[in-house]
Amino acid sequence: MQVDAVVLDIDGVLVDVADSYRRAVIESVQRVYDDTIERADIQRFKDAGGFNNDWELTDAAALYVLADREGSAGDVASFTDAIAERGGGLSAAEAVVRDRLDEGAAERVFDAWDPDELRDVFQTLYLGSDLYRDLEGGDPAFDAPGYINDEPVLVDAETLAALRDRYAVGVVTGRPAAEADIAMERVGLDLPEDHRFTMDDWAEGKPHPAALVTLAERFDAERVAFAGDTLDDVKTAVNADAADDDRVYYGVGVLTGGLTGEDGRRKYAAAGASAVVETVNDLPDLLG
Numbered sequence: 001m002q003v004d005a006v007v008l009d010i011d012g013v014l015v016d017v018a019d020s021y022r023r024a025v026i027e028s029v030q031r032v033y034d035d036t037i038e039r040a041d042i043q044r045f046k047d048a049g050g051f052n053n054d055w056e057l058t059d060a061a062a063l064y065v066l067a068d069r070e071g072s073a074g075d076v077a078s079f080t081d082a083i084a085e086r087g088g089g090l091s092a093a094e095a096v097v098r099d100r101l102d103e104g105a106a107e108r109v110f111d112a113w114d115p116d117e118l119r120d121v122f123q124t125l126y127l128g129s130d131l132y133r134d135l136e137g138g139d140p141a142f143d144a145p146g147y148i149n150d151e152p153v154l155v156d157a158e159t160l161a162a163l164r165d166r167y168a169v170g171v172v173t174g175r176p177a178a179e180a181d182i183a184m185e186r187v188g189l190d191l192p193e194d195h196r197f198t199m200d201d202w203a204e205g206k207p208h209p210a211a212l213v214t215l216a217e218r219f220d221a222e223r224v225a226f227a228g229d230t231l232d233d234v235k236t237a238v239n240a241d242a243a244d245d246d247r248v249y250y251g252v253g254v255l256t257g258g259l260t261g262e263d264g265r266r267k268y269a270a271a272g273a274s275a276v277v278e279t280v281n282d283l284p285d286l287l288g
Contacts, residue, residue, distance in 0.1 A: 001250055001275060001287055005168040005221035007212060010175055012229030012257025013280050014155045014187045020126060020147040022258075025058045028122040029065055032114065037061045037076060043258040044080040046230050047267065050089025052174035052206045053199065058122055059115045060093035066112050067097045070105040127179075135178050148179070153187050154256050155280045160189055162284040168219035171196035172211045172226065172236070194218060207232040209240035209249075216240070216247050225250045225287060227280055229257025231271045238272040250274035252283070 011017045022042050030036040042057065051057040060083070067073035074082075079096060086092035098106050120141050124132055128146020133139065163169050171191060173180050177198040184191065195218070197211035204210055206228075216224045224247060226237040237251030253259065253268030253276040268276045275286055 001225065003167060003221075003223040003225045003250065003287055005170065005216060005219040005224045006163050006283065006287070007170040007172055007215055007224060007226045008189075008280065009226075009228035009230075009233050009254075010171060010173040010180060010183050012154075013227055013254050014153070014189065015151040015183050016154055016256065017151060019150045021054045023147055023150075024122050024125040025054055025061060027125055028058050028118050029062045031121050031125075032117055033062060033065050033112075035065050035069075037064060041076045041080075044076055045083070046232075046258055048080040048084040048088050048092075049207070049232055049235070050083075050087065050092065050205075052230070052232050054174070055115075055119050055122060056090040058118050059113070060090050062115075062118055063093050063097050063109065063113060066109040067101060067105075070101055070109060072101045072105060073097075074100065148182060151183065151186070155187050155189075157188055159281045159284060160187070166284070166287070168221060169195070170215040170219065171198075172206070172215065173198055174205060176200055206230075207235035207239055209236055209243045212236055212240040212249065213244050213247075216244065216249070221247065223248045223250070225252055225274075225283075227252040227254055227277070227283060229254045229259065231259075231267060234268055234271040234273045237274075252277060252286070254278075254280055256280070 025042055026036050045051050045057050064073055064079050073079055082096045083092045086095050097109055123136055124140040124144050126147050129140045129143050131146055175198055177200040180198045202211050212226055234251035234253055237249040241249040251273045253273040255264050256279050259267055265276045277286055
């Protein structure tokens with residue numbers, strides 16, 4: 001796999017977000033609705049596709065909890081399978097609720113559903129009180145220490161040095177820009193603004209190929225590897241390869257996020273991954 005550019009996801013690749021973003025998903029729904037999904041269920045939503053934005057994943061999890069109260073949601077596995085069948089993402093989750101519930105029950109679910117409150121609680125939990133005030137421009141919903149401080153670094157400094165010595169390096173992440181800055185500073189990855197895409201830089205989100213193709217163009221690269229921890233990351237590379245006749249794109253699945261072990265390898269392969277690595281620190285040897 002000879003490449004001249006490497007693009008990295010952040011969450012589950014550069015930093016571990018099991019006790020930050022994913023914890024905030026579960027606890028936000030719990031705080032607002034006094035009920036929530038299991039931690040393992042988050043991966044089911046991720047695998048359904050279209051949930052690169054964890055605010056929207058939180059919204060979808062809340063929809064499931066509210067629909068389940070009405071007695072017609074089914075289990076999480078069937079709910080997320082139905083989301084996948086409708087193309088993934090929050091709009092598909094809304095459609096599944098309307099499909100599975102009668103009109104009155106669905107109306108009660110959507111009346112109770114409050115994405116604005118969920119986002120506010122999520123940001124309070126994730127950022128903590130002080131950073132919330134800095135980034136959100138107001139007072140948090142409650143005092144919190146901030147799960148953003150509980151994100152272990154997954155990438156070695158030697159790995160980043162090796163990649164930057166050999167290749168053009170970029171980032172494509174679903175994080176807001178300010179939160180991407182914090183993670184990149186923590187791992188020691190300093191990139192020019194035009195070598196990264198965050199939530200603030202493009203509307204489509206993964207697995208749309210626009211950000212990856214744009215970075216490849218900016219790098220004047222012919223062969224690009226994109227390493228991520230979700231099926232949507234791999235599909236982003238697959239979609240870029242289909243959309244861009246001038247370049248070759250490789251999706252590399254990393255097993256330090258929600259997808260792990262042989263089951264993770266099988267799912268990555270089914271999504272079109274060119275390779276799967278245990279950690280991002282295996283990339284220099286993989287790429288040669």
